[in-house]
Amino acid sequence: MSALRRFVGAAPPVAAPVEKCEMCGADVSPEHGHVADVEHRSIMCACRPCYLLFTRDDSGKYRAVPDRYxxxxxxxxxxxxxxxxxxxxxxxxxxxxxxxxxxxxxxxxxxxxxxxxxxxxxxxxxxxxxxxxxxxxxxxxxxxxxxxxxxxxxxxxxxxxxxxxxxxxxxxxxxxxxxxxxxxxxxxxxxxxx
Ligand SMILES: [Zn+2]
Ligand SMILES: [Zn+2]
Known part of the structure; x- marks a missing residue:
């Protein structure tokens, strides 16, 4: 299930369960980054190495979500x-x-x-x-x-x-x-x- 659907359909968990990278399956920390799947308008949890694969591309299907506010x-x-x-x-x-x-x-x-x-x-x-x-x-x-x-x-x-x-x-x-x-x-x- 995509994280977008989780965001849209459910309350954020009070104590976050251990999350997995949705690209490679590795465990991720609570402060992990996200990668957008542009085709499906969804967001995936990503470990650091997977996140870094998609930081430079503004045209691909997968794009790392920057963390600036x-x-x-x-x-x-x-x-x-x-x-x-x-x-x-x-x-x-x-x-x-x-x-x-x-x-x-x-x-x-x-x-x-x-x-x-x-x-x-x-x-x-x-x-x-x-x-x-x-x-x-x-x-x-x-x-x-x-x-x-x-x-x-x-x-x-x-x-x-x-x-x-x-x-x-x-x-x-x-x-x-x-x-x-x-x-x-x-x-x-x-x-x-x-
Ligand atoms: Zn990963
Ligand atoms: Zn996440």
Whole structure:
């Protein structure tokens, strides 16, 4: 079973079991890296040697997921210019184009994106333009008063999608979903040094 399906379908285990490299079967540490299978849109746990096989390729079927988290200081006006109807969204460039997704109880759901507004945002913020296709995403969380934005590894987005699927209840998500999403963003913020 792919790790993507695990992220999407189940809660993260409280005490992680010993995990195996999904490429060669070796044991991996809890802090192991991930390799994206671009064809199947899935993420595999990888030992260090397997991970390193795929760090330099931006065109192959398998690509190592980078581990950097970078804050991006976009303005509220820039965010509003994108015309995104939800408050939490991630943008992913794939080999077939750019798409915006938001986490919903049904999983990652695509929403429409104004490509001109996006191009202006990417021109103003080199970090946004630097996200590597298929393996890095631009993650935004906004309210009417504030916006936070980060470049994150794609596995972080899948983790968020899994959290929303698991805990969202009713119309507004409920307290537990709200708390878990806040925890997720606190973790992203600290990894990004923001
Ligand atoms: Zn391996
Ligand atoms: Zn893993």
């Amino acid at each position: 970078v804050p991006v200081s976009i303005t509220l006006a820039e965010w509003q210019g994108l015309g995104i109807p939800v408050s939490t969204v991630f943008f992913l460039r794939s080999d077939s184009g750019l798409a915006a997704f938001y986490p919903s109880p049904a999983g990652a759901t695509e929403c429409l994106l104004d490509l001109d507004a996006w191009a202006a945002l990417a021109a103003a913020h080199p970090t946004v333009a630097s996200a590597r296709p298929e393996v890095e995403a631009i993650l935004v969380r906004a309210s009417d008063q504030a916006v936070e934005c980060y470049l994150v590894p794609i596995d972080a987005c899948y983790q968020l999608v899994g959290t929303v699927r698991m805990y969202w209840k009713g119309f507004d998500g409920g307290q537990e979903a709200t708390d878990r999403i806040s925890e997720f963003f606190a973790d992203v913020r600290s990894r990004a040094g923001a």
